[in-house]
Amino acid sequence: MALDKFFRRRRPQPTEGSDLPDLWSKCPACKENIYNKDLEAGQYVCPKCGFHHRLSARRRVEVLLDPGSFVQRSGSVRPYDVLNFVDTETYPARLERAQRKTGQPDAILTGTGELLGLPLMAAVMDFEFSGGSMGSVVGEEISRAAEAAAEAGLPLLLVAASGGARMQESALSLMQMAKTTVALERLSARGLPYISLLTDPTTGGVTASFATIADVIVAEPGALIGFAGPRVIQQTIRQTLPEGFQRSEFLMEHGMVDLVTDRREQRAVLHGLLSVLMKRPEEQHTEEKGPEEDLPAPSAGREE
Numbered sequence: 001m002a003l004d005k006f007f008r009r010r011r012p013q014p015t016e017g018s019d020l021p022d023l024w025s026k027c028p029a030c031k032e033n034i035y036n037k038d039l040e041a042g043q044y045v046c047p048k049c050g051f052h053h054r055l056s057a058r059r060r061v062e063v064l065l066d067p068g069s070f071v072q073r074s075g076s077v078r079p080y081d082v083l084n085f086v087d088t089e090t091y092p093a094r095l096e097r098a099q100r101k102t103g104q105p106d107a108i109l110t111g112t113g114e115l116l117g118l119p120l121m122a123a124v125m126d127f128e129f130s131g132g133s134m135g136s137v138v139g140e141e142i143s144r145a146a147e148a149a150a151e152a153g154l155p156l157l158l159v160a161a162s163g164g165a166r167m168q169e170s171a172l173s174l175m176q177m178a179k180t181t182v183a184l185e186r187l188s189a190r191g192l193p194y195i196s197l198l199t200d201p202t203t204g205g206v207t208a209s210f211a212t213i214a215d216v217i218v219a220e221p222g223a224l225i226g227f228a229g230p231r232v233i234q235q236t237i238r239q240t241l242p243e244g245f246q247r248s249e250f251l252m253e254h255g256m257v258d259l260v261t262d263r264r265e266q267r268a269v270l271h272g273l274l275s276v277l278m279k280r281p282e283e284q285h286t287e288e289k290g291p292e293e294d295l296p297a298p299s300a301g302r303e304e
Contacts, residue, residue, distance in 0.1 A: 073112065085170065108138045109126060133167075136169055139179045160199060173205070223258075225257070230245075
């Protein structure tokens with residue numbers, strides 16, 4: 001036996017039915033094995049190649065917001081099979097499986113929280129729930145979050161992760177594009193900021209509506225962002241598309257995304273953006289004025 005084989009360490013593989021935890025993960029990008037504790041410590045970004053692993057909504061909240069600050073608002077609205085939709089299986093069967101997998105009634109988690117001490121309203125989509133598809137519940141919860149933020153005077157941070165509209169709800173799903181857009185106008189009317197964080201993937205009707213009408217659009221590195229798939233676009237415009245044209249870096253270069261930010265820096269970057277946007281114009285004016293400018297101007301041609 002060769003000495004290198006003799007001394008080579010072999011990682012124990014858990015057997016089927018074993019209670020041993022899975023200690024290692026393989027990076028989909030560089031194919032390297034990563035110790036899960038290291039992956040968690042790096043906010044689920046590959047320490048070797050920088051690949052950003054997808055996160056569930058709960059885990060995203062843990063990564064982004066201050067520990068213990070999140071108070072959930074969503075969960076009381078549940079999806080309903082109003083169309084009695086059946087494809088390879090019934091819609092209720094699909095919903096039940098997704099609910100068991102995620103522990104959520106639908107593909108959205110909303111609530112109040114703090115980001116480095118700054119209070120905000122957060123709405124986080126969950127790709128693990130039916131590909132983060134946008135149905136009636138997703139639209140309703142986002143609309144409620146936007147309206148509640150406007151009423152409470154809070155900024156809104158939305159984290160998008162979706163394959164688009166939910167086909168099992170047909171036109172009802174498409175109606176959520178308009179519904180959420182109208183609700184977000186209340187934030188604009190109150191002068192409150194709305195920041196959208198696009199993660200991998202953000203596609204379809206979500207991209208075509210609330211995900212890309214924010215005051216500032218931030219994206220994670222390498223995120224797939226677009227409306228239709230590359231093949232559909234290429235067949236429509238009959239042109240060869242540039243490589244990576246639906247990735248966040250390309251979109252930032254062409255003006256659709258404002259900023260591409262590494263997940264490990266997002267808390268500081270988002271806090272900075274929200275701090276600037278939450279500063280009222282009148283407060284800026286007061287700070288810029290000199291002491292004499294606070295005095296009323298003397299009236300001309302008037303005797304006391």
